[in-house]
Amino acid sequence: MNSTKVGPRTVVTLIIVGVLLIVGGFLISQATPLIFPVEASAEARQIDQLFRIALLIGGAIFLLVQGLLAYSVWRFRARAGDLSDGPNIHGNTTLEIVWTAIPAVIVVVLTVLSYSVWTSIQSVKPDEQAVEVQGARFNWAFTYSTPDPRDSSKTLSFKSTELHTYIGRPVRLEMRTQDVIHSFWVPAMRIKQDVIPGRVTEYRFTPVEAAGETYPARYPIQCAELCGAEHGNMIAWVVVHQTEDDYTAWFNQEVDKVLNPPADPVVRGEGILASQVYPCHTCHVLNTETLQWAGNVGPALNGVGDRAAGPRSTATGLSAADYLYQSIHEPNAYLAPGFGPLMPQLNIPECETRSIVAYLCTLTSSGQPACTVELPPECGAGAPPEATPEATAEGTPESSFDPSAPPSGEGASNPTPEATAPAADVTAEATAAP
Ligand code: HEC
Ligand SMILES: [Cu+2]
Missing domain, CATH: 2.60.40.420 (Cupredoxins -  blue copper proteins)
Structure with missing residues (x-):
């Protein structure tokens, strides 16, 4: 290839093409984010701004590459009857330096911008x-x-x-x-x-x-x-x-809801499940007047009270209430036949766990509860707060729950002060944990 002189016309053409590329890139960078959801946070604005800059550069490069491609296809197409080979070109040092340097600069610029956005997003804000x-x-x-x-x-x-x-x-x-x-x-x-x-x-x-x-x-x-x-x-x-x-x-x-929970543990347990703060509904089927769940990972909970008092009690040697407690608190200690260890330990606080157990006890075919649960005074309205989930987790709740202590069928149906005392200790222990 002969080295051609760059005349004023070529310079003008290059400038026009350059401006068109930048304008085109700018239009792409402004138009594309229109399909995004609203920017609802300060960080969303920063991130979108960064994205627009990257899109401007990417859009200009896209137009350059596609433009050159279209131009070449048209300008250098084979004419009728021309069967000769094209010119044999070997490297071009200037061009290689240019097309290495430009991306290197772009990458450095984007790195610096991204890093500053990233550190700004992560920085500690006042009054978080x-x-x-x-x-x-x-x-x-x-x-x-x-x-x-x-x-x-x-x-x-x-x-x-x-x-x-x-x-x-x-x-x-x-x-x-x-x-x-x-x-x-x-x-x-x-x-x-x-x-x-x-x-x-x-x-x-x-x-x-x-x-x-x-x-x-x-x-x-x-x-x-x-x-x-x-x-x-x-x-x-x-x-x-x-x-x-x-x-x-x-x-x-x-x-207020925390300070004034329903006194009846069954009502309270049902309310906790209905609030869906725990993912029970996503894994279990349940059909009652108030709860319709369609999860398909674990066993259906309809009739779980009967099962707890019958086959599960036989298999584990636990009372119905204790089995239900264990199935929530240590889900993998006993796996319901036919199911894998997919239920997580959710670190549910003690009072809530017991309330859920109280509700599960009532899921029987007869409608008669298979077990009852008495909540210790700590769980009542106006009572001191119970442990946070973290505190419960650190308090090794598995070992601190004594299956023979209330709430169990026997203990709860006959709530003498002595019978409820151990249960109170359990909760107090969990509360005292850091
Ligand atoms: C990720 C899915 C998943 C979630 C979430 C889940 N479970 Fe389970 N559950 C299972 C599976 C699987 C089993 C069967 C294996 C086992 O016994 O651990 C099971 C078993 C049970 C059992 C024993 C049933 C029986 O027939 O013996 C009870 C009771 C139970 N879950 C209650 C709950 C409650 C209450 C919650 C919410 C606090 C809950 N599960 C959340 C998957 C889940
Ligand atoms: Cu997920």
Whole structure:
């Protein structure tokens, strides 16, 4: 190839082409994000801005490569009757230096920009609201903690199936999984973070006011890591309140529910299951007037009271209530025949576990409870707070639960002070754990 002189016309053409590429890249970078969900957090804006810059560069390169390709196909096509070979070209040092240097510069620029966005997202914000996130097959739950209004040296915590917050308040998520890897994906916040067994993952975001949004605004959370049969239904919601007052109203209402639980353990247990803060409904079938579950991982819970009192009691030597307690607290200690060890240990606090057992006892064909459970005074309304799930986990609850102590069929149906005392000790122990 002859080295050609670069005339003024070529320079003008190159400049025009260059400008067109940049304008084209810019249009691509502005148009593509229009298909994205709203930007509901400060981080979403930062991430989208970074994305637009990458898209501008990528769009210009796309137009350059495709443009050259189209131009070459047209300009250098084989003419009729031309059977000769094309010119034989061997390397071009200048060109190679240029096409190595340009991507190197682009990569460095993107690295620096990405790093600064990443560190800004991760940086500790003033006055963060800490929320614990639990992923379990197949739901998300959020735990809020606050000083107990009855005894400020203790913490009162409650769970929600929704992540509530408000505009402008930085949130720090403390994320855990109860079983396998899940991925916490909130498209509107541009969060996609894996939760990994045995690890606590932190993530931060600050909700912002999104144009044209009505408040409280609801944004979906979806598990983005295939985790089993109901993975596709592992959906929850971020609820962003407009003002701190709106948020506090919700918060106080939840605290009230904790302070004033139903006195009847059966009602309380049913309420806990109905609230879906634990993923029982995603794995079990249950058909009652109030609960319709269609999970297909574990055994149906209709008639579980009969089974607990009959075959399960025979197989394990436990009373019906103790068997039910064990099946929640140590799910793998005895596996219901035909099922694998798929049920997680959910670290459910003691009072809640007992209430759930009380409700499960009533799932019989006759409607007569197969067992009854007495809640120790600690679990009652106006009582001191019970242990947080973490505290229960650290308190080695497996060993501290004495199967012979209430609540069991015998102990609970005859609640003498002596009979209830050991149960109270169990809970006190769990409460005292750090
Ligand atoms: C990830 C799926 C999964 C979740 C979530 C789950 N379970 Fe299970 N459950 C199972 C499986 C599988 C079995 C059978 C194996 C076993 O006994 O552990 C089972 C067994 C049971 C049994 C014993 C049934 C019998 O016939 O003996 C009870 C009771 C029970 N689960 C209650 C619950 C409650 C209450 C919850 C919520 C706090 C829950 N499960 C959450 C999968 C699950
Ligand atoms: Cu999942």
